[in-house]
Amino acid sequence: MPETTGVVRCIRVGDDFGFTTIAEQPSNTRETFILWWGGVSTPADPPVHVRIVQSDWVALLRQALSDNTDVTITHTDNSAIVLNVQLGA
Amino acid sequence: MNDEAPLTDAGSLERAARLPSLRDFNVPLGALVEPGAYDLTASFDRLSQRVGAAPEPLSVHFQVSDARSWYLNSGPTGCVVSDQPEGPPDVEVVLDSDAWRQIASGTMSPLEVFGRGHMRVRGDLAAARRFARLLHRSDTEDRPSPHES
Numbered sequence: 001m002p003e004t005t006g007v008v009r010c011i012r013v014g015d016d017f018g019f020t021t022i023a024e025q026p027s028n029t030r031e032t033f034i035l036w037w038g039g040v041s042t043p044a045d046p047p048v049h050v051r052i053v054q055s056d057w058v059a060l061l062r063q064a065l066s067d068n069t070d071v072t073i074t075h076t077d078n079s080a081i082v083l084n085v086q087l088g089a
Numbered sequence: 090m091n092d093e094a095p096l097t098d099a100g101s102l103e104r105a106a107r108l109p110s111l112r113d114f115n116v117p118l119g120a121l122v123e124p125g126a127y128d129l130t131a132s133f134d135r136l137s138q139r140v141g142a143a144p145e146p147l148s149v150h151f152q153v154s155d156a157r158s159w160y161l162n163s164g165p166t167g168c169v170v171s172d173q174p175e176g177p178p179d180v181e182v183v184l185d186s187d188a189w190r191q192i193a194s195g196t197m198s199p200l201e202v203f204g205r206g207h208m209r210v211r212g213d214l215a216a217a218r219r220f221a222r223l224l225h226r227s228d229t230e231d232r233p234s235p236h237e238s
Contacts, residue, residue: 014108016101024211029181031211037105039098040204078154078184079206 001083004031005072008065011058016044018054020061020082022073033073034081041081060087106200110214113221114200121193129186132193133159137170140223149220150178155185163223179216184208 006024018035036054038044046054064071064087072086106115121135122128133151143163151159160171160178184192188207191197199221202208210217 012108015104016098017105021214029211030214031209032214034204034206037101037204039101040105040201041206044098044101075209076206078188078209080203080209081206 001074002077003072003074004033005070005089007068008061008071011061011065013058018058020073022071025070032080033075057082057085060085063087102201102204105204110218111200113218113225114203115198116221116225117195117198118192118224120195122190124194124196126194127190129153129156129189130159132189133161133170136193136224137161137163137168140168140220142167143219143223145219147216147219147223148175148178148180149217150174150181151189152181152183153186153189154183163220178212180210180212180214180220182208182210 004022004024006022006028009021009023009030012019016036016038017040018037019032020035021030021032023030034041035057036042036046038046042050061071063069069087070089072089074083074086075081076083102115106112118136118139121132121139126132140161140163142165144165146162146164148160148162151161153159158172160174162169162171162175184202184207188202191202191207192199197205199208203210
């Protein structure tokens with residue numbers, strides 16, 4: 001499963017979407033990932049446990065952004081949809 | 090991905106597409122190939138013609154994971170497509186041939202393909218937006234004017 005490791009450049013949360021942009025290290029190449037996008041990338045009305053996981057992802061990314069700590073994003077081939085978020089190396 | 094059901098919430102796509110950073114990608118390219126056509130090289134040749142000249146140099150690498158790579162380099166004299174990089178690209182688009190055909194046939198916008206998890210975009214988002222706007226410009230130029238019969 002592909003992983004991208006880097007620093008968090010931004011987190012954007014809207015009515016029904018959450019995106020984050022990671023600057024991959026050491027290349028500093030930026031890439032935007034989809035945390036959730038209800039009705040497009042992910043189900044429009046996910047179960048509560050999924051909402052909790054998504055909220056946890058935002059908490060980890062926010063901490064990484066404020067501390068300038070690396071995160072590792074796991075996703076599938078050719079996809080920007082996040083499967084899990086790891087804080088720290 | 091051809092068999093995917095229609096979006097369950099098309100409004101969600103439209104709401105996110107109102108973001109200035111995403112707006113330019115929510116417009117289907119217009120057909121670069123006929124539906125069902127499978128000549129990827131021809132589609133990228135057509136894409137480079139549509140992009141044409143750009144005031145500032147712009148390079149985009151399309152990595153079609155189950156085929157090969159195409160590099161589009163646009164500048165003041167026009168746009169050239171090749172199979173070798175001229176330098177580090179401004180933007181790298183990673184997708185498979187099926188996803189590219191959805192875009193090249195005008196079936197889906199690039200944003201929808203991205204949102205459905207069939208495409209990654211790496212690099213300078215501002216450069217990607219410039220690339221999309223070059224295509225929109227050529228879309229407008231391709232259309233007959235109201236005075237043409």
